[in-house]
Amino acid sequence: LLKLTSQTQQAVLRALNGLERQMGLSGFRSRFKSITVDNGAEFWDWQALEQSVQGKRQRTRIYYAHPYSSWERGSNENLNGFIRYSIPKGTRLSQYTRKDIHELQEWINMYPRRILGGLPAADFSQTAQAV
Known part of the structure; x- marks a missing residue:
């Protein structure tokens, strides 16, 4: 992020x-x-x-993506959901530091994903690179 x-x-x-x-x-x-x-x-x-x-x-x-076709950006929209969980829409981003954004990124990357067989994105990425 x-x-x-x-x-x-x-x-x-x-x-x-x-x-x-x-x-x-x-x-x-x-x-x-x-x-x-x-x-x-x-x-x-x-x-x-x-x-x-x-x-x-x-x-x-x-x-x-086509206008009003959020399903064409499924991963992006899913990521937006993670972000909005911590930072509600309409919140002034100026109140968040780089450290805050980095901590949010770490939380997102360590969150288990069903699409990745329950692995966090960070673990899946490391496993994929090793193969």
Whole structure:
């Protein structure tokens, strides 16, 4: 989870660029093969979001969900539910620190998932990487 400075294209692009720099291009590609977004203005320039900080190389594929079709982003909507459990909609995010967001991320990653056979996402990810 990342706390963006604003809901703008520039803020989203800065976040993706930062993640790519942190993980490297191959690490980014392995974790984010594709990203499905809604039709918000912060995602309009899909080409910039797909492009690597390492020049003209592609780092991911951006797909748009159809309007009012939340089922096309099932995992995203499930994650939103986890977030809303701790941070109700309409809450000012400015009151939450990076530490708060990190603790929420840890809780989400350690929550057992039925789709993963009862394993937390963090454990499933480690098991999958070992294979």
